[in-house]
Amino acid sequence: MIYKLQNCRTIGAAVRRLRATESLPHLRDRSLHNGPDTIDELFDRHLVKSETKKQLDDDENEFLTRQRLTSTRREALSLYRDIIRATRFFVWPDSRGVLWRDVLRENARKEFEDARFEKDPEIVTRLLIGGREAVQSALDKLVEKQKQQIEKERNESHRP
Numbered sequence: 408m409i410y411k412l413q414n415c416r417t418i419g420a421a422v423r424r425l426r427a428t429e430s431l432p433h434l435r436d437r438s439l440h441n442g443p444d445t446i447d448e449l450f451d452r453h454l455v456k457s458e459t460k461k462q463l464d465d466d467e468n469e470f471l472t473r474q475r476l477t478s479t480r481r482e483a484l485s486l487y488r489d490i491i492r493a494t495r496f497f498v499w500p501d502s503r504g505v506l507w508r509d510v511l512r513e514n515a516r517k518e519f520e521d522a523r524f525e526k527d528p529e530i531v532t533r534l535l536i537g538g539r540e541a542v543q544s545a546l547d548k549l550v551e552k553q554k555q556q557i558e559k560e561r562n563e564s565h566r567p
Contacts, residue, residue: 479531483519486538490515493542496549511545 490511497507522534 479528479535482535483531486535486542487515487519489542490538493546496546 494508494511494515497511500506501510518538522531525531525534
């Protein structure tokens, strides 16, 4: 079975080949995460097909474009809300006396406004991924510093 997987060029082709030989019959009707998508639908939606795509009429094209934009907008709003929530923990002032919370929120707003009219889906995806990673990194660093501060306070309180 592993030999068959190594000879296939894509994951989708490998699964289709294994399904055809009945090596993985349980993949046929299994739903992912108890959601409405089967594996076939997932592959059809997310894998680029090598054969030429059929020409879509204008209505179908517009529908697909709106669907992609809606999901991208939803992800962008979710990221923005996460940034606002995460900045609540940055309550100390910077060198100018302005709270870091306000500085971070202002910078996030500026970044979102700068990218507001970006049309290229690849660039939008990169921005969203970069934003998620930045938020996670900032929160991880904050947690680490707070742990260090708590440890420092514990060590000072235990000293006579």
